Amino acid sequence: MKKPFKIIFLFSIIIINCVAKAQNLPTDKKATKQTISLYQNLKKTAQKGVMFGQQDALAYGLNQDGSRWIGEAGRSDVKTVTGDYPAVIGYDLGKLEFDSTNNLDGVPFSRIRKNIQETYIRGGVNTISWHFNNPTDPNKTTWDKADSTIKHLFANKKFIQNYSLWLDKVAAFSKSLKGSKGELIPIIFRPFHEHTGSWFWWGAGHCSPQEYKKMWRFTVEYLRDKKGVHNILYAYSTDHFDSKQHYLERYPGDDLVDLMGFDMYHRNAPASNEAFKKDMLRMISELKEMATEKNKIYAITEMGLEKVSEADWWTNIVLPVIHNSGLSYALVWRNGRPDHFYAPYKGQSSEADFVKFYQLPETLFSKDVQGLYK
Ligand code: BMA
Numbered sequence: 001m002k003k004p005f006k007i008i009f010l011f012s013i014i015i016i017n018c019v020a021k022a023q024n025l026p027t028d029k030k031a032t033k034q035t036i037s038l039y040q041n042l043k044k045t046a047q048k049g050v051m052f053g054q055q056d057a058l059a060y061g062l063n064q065d066g067s068r069w070i071g072e073a074g075r076s077d078v079k080t081v082t083g084d085y086p087a088v089i090g091y092d093l094g095k096l097e098f099d100s101t102n103n104l105d106g107v108p109f110s111r112i113r114k115n116i117q118e119t120y121i122r123g124g125v126n127t128i129s130w131h132f133n134n135p136t137d138p139n140k141t142t143w144d145k146a147d148s149t150i151k152h153l154f155a156n157k158k159f160i161q162n163y164s165l166w167l168d169k170v171a172a173f174s175k176s177l178k179g180s181k182g183e184l185i186p187i188i189f190r191p192f193h194e195h196t197g198s199w200f201w202w203g204a205g206h207c208s209p210q211e212y213k214k215m216w217r218f219t220v221e222y223l224r225d226k227k228g229v230h231n232i233l234y235a236y237s238t239d240h241f242d243s244k245q246h247y248l249e250r251y252p253g254d255d256l257v258d259l260m261g262f263d264m265y266h267r268n269a270p271a272s273n274e275a276f277k278k279d280m281l282r283m284i285s286e287l288k289e290m291a292t293e294k295n296k297i298y299a300i301t302e303m304g305l306e307k308v309s310e311a312d313w314w315t316n317i318v319l320p321v322i323h324n325s326g327l328s329y330a331l332v333w334r335n336g337r338p339d340h341f342y343a344p345y346k347g348q349s350s351e352a353d354f355v356k357f358y359q360l361p362e363t364l365f366s367k368d369v370q371g372l373y374k
Contacts, residue, residue, distance in 0.1 A: 053088025053331030304342030
């Protein structure tokens with residue numbers, strides 16, 4: 001190309017990119033009206049405060065004596081404690097690949113669908129993770145370490161076919177999520193998460209950055225372009241990262257990601273309190289810079305302190321790290337068992353502190369977020 005043409009060409013590319021960014025649209029050019037609204041409103045809401053989220057918040061929880069309750073309509077531990085639901089609710093599709101009635105944590109898929117509808121109608125946000133088995137060896141779970149799974153997957157047509165069949169089920173599930181007028185309910189889909197760690201078969205120790213990116217692209221293109229699923233915002237979420245470069249090492253591309261996030265748990269409290277806050281603040285500030293530059297939404301896609309063992313964890317640890325962060329949401333993990341829970345239940349030692357946290361104008365719960373789909 002001649003030099004003047006080359007300059008004009010490069011200049012046009014820059015302009016096109018700027019226009020796309022300024023338009024503030026999700027990556028799926030055919031995203032449904034409600035999905036576009038959600039994407040745009042999530043950005044606006046982040047200027048108001050940080051939405052509180054919890055995984056499986058409507059499926060089960062803990063009673064005052066620490067025993068479990070399961071599947072009670074309308075119940076949620078956060079609601080019992082504060083009078084309001086989390087603004088964001090998380091679900092997991094693990095075992096959908098086997099047409100199982102229940103997901104990997106025993107929640108019926110029919111209930112997940114119902115809870116997604118209820119949350120949407122209430123005005124809240126739904127996000128979905130997928131702890132799925134290994135498509136090259138379906139007997140192996142997400143946690144069974146298997147080197148080079150992605151490499152083997154793309155080298156074998158049978159494996160790809162198998163994985164595609166699993167994606168067909170994700171597509172069918174997504175398309176089955178409908179509001180009262182039959183409109184599709186938007187979801188934030190967060191596949192292949194915590195990949196900077198190596199505890200899942202897609203983790204950093206088991207595939208190259210190129211393989212990870214290839215898997216991501218294949219998955220998005222299959223759901224979006226082949227199956228015509230247009231009610232998904234895609235979330236890229238690492239585990240702990242050391243630097244921006246580390247965070248972006250496996251980032252599949254601006255055209256395939258709508259939300260940038262990370263998962264980070266607080267362990268060994270109280271000894272680690274200050275170190276945890278410092279690390280969180282660094283990661284949030286780096287995330288903010290990267291997401292702002294790319295014009296993406298950003299969030300803490302998972303966090304928590306097991307058994308919320310610090311009575312003032314919410315105002316002493318969480319609040320200072322999310323304050324003025326511009327984060328869209330911060331989601332704590334599930335109230336799964338008496339020895340595995342991340343939000344307070346009635347009578348739990350952090351209950352009073354959580355109510356204080358709830359009352360702050362900068363923390364957003366269900367009643368604070370209305371009109372996200374308009
Ligand atoms: C983990 C634990 C597991 C659960 C998995 C998927 O963090 O809570 O018990 O099966 O998430 O939800």
